[in-house]
Amino acid sequence: MASTACVPSAPTPGGADDLRERARGALLGLAVGDALGAPAENMKPSEIRARWGRITGYVAEHPAGTDDTEYAIFSGLLLARHGSALTVAHVEAAWHEWIADLDEGPFRGAGFSERGTLENLRRGLAAPISAQHRHAWSDGLAMRAAPFGVFAAGRPAEAARLVAIDGSVSHDGEGIYGGQAVAAGVAAAMGGASVDSVVAAALSVIPEDCWTSRSLRRAVAVAHRGERAVRSAVVIGGYPWTDLAPEAVGLAFGAYASAAGRFRGAVLTAVNMGRDADTTAAVAGALSGASCGVSSIPLPWGAAIGAARGSCLPSMRGHHVLDVAELLVPDGEAL
Secondary structure, three states: OOOOOOOOOOOOOOOHHHHHHHHHHHHHHHHHHHHHHHHHOOEOHHHHHHHHOOOOOOOOOOOOOOHHHHHHHHHHHHHHHHHHHOOHHHHHHHHHHHHHOOOOOOOOOOOHHHHHHHHHHHOOOOOOHHHOOOOOOEOOOHHHOHHHHHHOOOOHHHHHHHHHHHHOOOOOOHHHHHHHHHHHHHHHHHOOOOHHHHHHHHHHOOOOOOHHHHHHHHHHHOHHHOHHHHHHHHOOOOOOOOOEHHHHHHHHHHHHHHOOOOHHHHHHHHHHOOEOHHHHHHHHHHHHHHHHOHHHOOHHHHHOOOOOOOOOOHHHOOOOHHHHHHHHOOOOOOO
């Protein structure tokens, strides 16, 4: 049965300066987590240790965001254009305008859920039929959900409503729930909520008996015991795909809770757990960046993030997450 709990009221967001600090923290935190986690994607902790010991910073020579960052920019620009008036038709049109009807980059549309969506759109299928593919449960919506929490700062229910509209083109079921949990959590963090309240906000917008909710609760319950306990509580052993929304969202919130919301600890915990490490670290980075602000991100980490390269979505080339953050705070200019 669906949750009957009320959405927890997040603290009233601060003034424009506070919102901008948190917005910049959320989206730069996402990009930093993405870049930190990318080399460890699809790896086991033992493989990470064998190669790098414990990852404590960038291990790539030229760190950069992956499809997680570029799709978050895509959703952020779409949201800046339409705001709370966003409709499924707007989202579908943007997929065609910015992705499906253009040449693709080397990533060819990114993950399985994006590939399935693009194939359906190019066949002339419309939402929600476009989301009827084998990977509608993936974390592809969760990875691009943070901008909705930034836009709806302090309003978790509104963030969850908007991200479900975005996700209806590409995801269904657990894929939608994962995105809603992330968007609501970021919205609560943007309002200055405590870690417990951020988790409660995420859980309040999804069915209490869904897989994502159970995974998230299990991860947070053992977060005080560290990353090994979080990973053991959430990961589906022997399952080959690492982009399950319930798993990735659980790992990300577990990392966030285990670090008590602090940025460095949250993203490094997510990275060193492996699996879909770029996405889990991106989500943990968005949550902790919204909680603590952009000043909590180590300067060398943040400075390494440049404009999107367009390696996945050529139409996003040249856009920077910090510019998108400015568009999503109240005095940002609509596109």
